[in-house]
Amino acid sequence: MAQAPSDDVPSARALLRERDYLFFWSSRWSGSFASQIQSVAMGWHMYALARETRGVAESALLVGMIGLVTFIPLLLLTLPAGETADRYDRKKVLLCCFAGEIFTVATLAFATWKGAASVPLLLGVAVVFGASRAFFAPSNTALGPMLVPRALLPRAIAWNSLAWQTAAIAGPAAGGLLVRISPADAYAAALVLYVVAAISVTMIRKNAKPEVQPGSRLQLMKEGLSYVWRQKIVFGAISLDLFAVLLGGATALLPVFARDVLHVGAEGFGLLRASPAVGATCVALWLAANPIRAKAGPIMFIGVAVFGAATLVFGLSKMLWLSVAALVMLGGADMLSVYVRQTLVQLVTPDAMRGRVAAVSSVFIGASNELGEFESGVVARILGPVGAAVFGGAGAIAVTAIWARLFPDLRKADRLV
Template sequence: MADVPPEPSPSARELLGHRDYVFFWGSRWAGAFAAQIQSVAMGWHMYVLARETRSVEESAFLVGMIGLAAFLPVLLLTLPAGEAADRYDRRKVLLLCLTGEIASVLSLAIATVNGWASPALLLAIAVVFGASRAFFAPANTALGPMLVPRRLLPRAIAWNSLAWQTASIAGPAAGGFLLAHAPQTAYFTTFGLYALAMVFVASIRGNTRPEVNPGSRWQLMKEGLAYVWRQKIVFGAISLDLFAVLLGGATALLPVFARDVLHVGSEGFGVLRASPAIGATLVALWLAANPLRRYAGGFMFAGVAVFGAATVVFGLSKAMWLSVAALIVLGGADMLSVYVRQTLVQLVTPDQMRGRVAAVSSVFIGASNELGEFESGVVARILGPVGAAVFGGTGAMIVTALWAKLFPDLRRADRLE
């Protein structure tokens, strides 16, 4: 019997014809842009404040502590956050989270203007920001698939990533430019972008309340954990991201590389921060126009392996152009693996469980990003920033090989349909 040719891929015009999805995409872009500027500003601000009285290694450690402070609330609130996304109106949950983020960055801006900013205050704001993000991530992830038909989901995921990555290019560059004037300028700009994201979310008019499964809150939380554990493709995909990026999180040390390794200052720091997003955006643009149809698992593992190798090159580089090139490759490889992971997870997860599964995924992602920053800071304290980057990139490649052996079904995953 002859093979049936695959259906043509739905067009981007069809996807963008869904009004609520367009507002969702706009909120995702504005919120990501704000988060990038805030992250750049807080990392640089912490390093500058710490270097007034501390060594390079101690200051790098404090920069890494911002990541830990932001991650701890995510870890503690993961299960209730996922349950909330599957019980309450997801649009309203996002509005409440954005309110918390606005309050945190506005407090930091006011404190900076009045000369109250300190490493302790930056860490406290990171905790508040982390608590808001703990609830934001699962609600945001679960809301997107409600706004488009299922057949448009792979393309929507690519466009969602495109929103994040384009903001990730503009955000660090804008952050570096704003920091050249004053930290409070970056914080007030972040405030305005979060407010814009709130307007976009408030403009969504469709049904954003999920079907609620019967059972107590604790039962629903346990159900979500059990589902992730049983679905080995889901568990393998998100745990690969956890350990690979946890070890390869050398980008947390960019303030150190910019100031004391490459000697390029705050504007060079902005370029370095934007470089991974440039690579990621190029790959996201390609995926938005040409969603993967075959060999999904192989592409994901290849992406993580290249991510680790590029991290090693970045760590060893002493030239700005080579560091930028390595970060661009790193970002593109990461985008490829993230696209496959997100598409696989969302396609196999029923809507009434998306919040809880997204919450578990978010804590894994949060662990990889935030604890990765902490791990990089700790290793940098022992091995120095260059040693930390080489150690992390090598570890990411080892984890990739190990996971390919432990999760053969994930490695053999083929069609994203």
């Protein structure tokens, strides 16, 4: 279990004195804001284009296809990406990733402005976006701990999550408003934010090149996989996230719920899309001020179970206010479980291994998010959007019970500080 020798936890002010971390946080927020706007715009744009010639079920499947084609390069490139993060300067890798993301939104903005956007183009851009994200996640995850003392790591992880979640509130809301004007405006806004994120990375002064371990690239990749498998707390935590979110990914169907279930249009879609982040941000703020000190494992399992229950409520709701409340609860519960998982994994993983472990974790997270979108689209084709959400919520609750039994060390994990 991840334990620290002392109960002393530095204050949040100590974190704010870490100059390089603040630039890292700025980059994380700007990049997350941009990716949220891009995701919202692509989902809405895909559904709008598909509905011109297709029915609700087939259009929902195409929205899910964005997740699938984003996940494929993530799956194929994850091990090389992790090894890259443990071999090369992590700042330079991040800059290359931002360049790839800038290319994707610039392409979409130009094509939309010219009236040339199409379903195949959106799917093709999603592949490039997935390749960029494959290398982004390991380098970004591994860079953060290099910029703060170990004692500040739990707080830094909470603030990292806060950066993502606040961007996830503003991003979908802004994306919903911008796509109402034009998807091209949404893509252009994302482009500007990606540029800001890249500039923030260049301002980090500390050396970001890890100590390279001996061995061939293949040996290092195998070593990363072996480490994750041997560390049952690590494997149990990231696989729990995989299967719970894979089944409970109701957010992938929000364009369908907004347009054809709740009938609230683009503005309502932006509200629904931002709601999980509202709950997550509230929990992240609380965790940033009050890091979890004990009973981390049980807290994580409770979070996943509540996530599944909230997904069930959302699927059955026919009222906007109840749907929003369920999504807020869903986001808060997910934030709680993600915080525990990320802290456990980073505390038990040595720096020289962080890129490879983060790569394995990112492919699990990618499977739960992007592949979960595809799963939701397929199930929605069979059961309808409401049936898909109910199925996913019940599945997440079942996974919680199964994993609590399969991974007793994870269930009994106690201290995070």
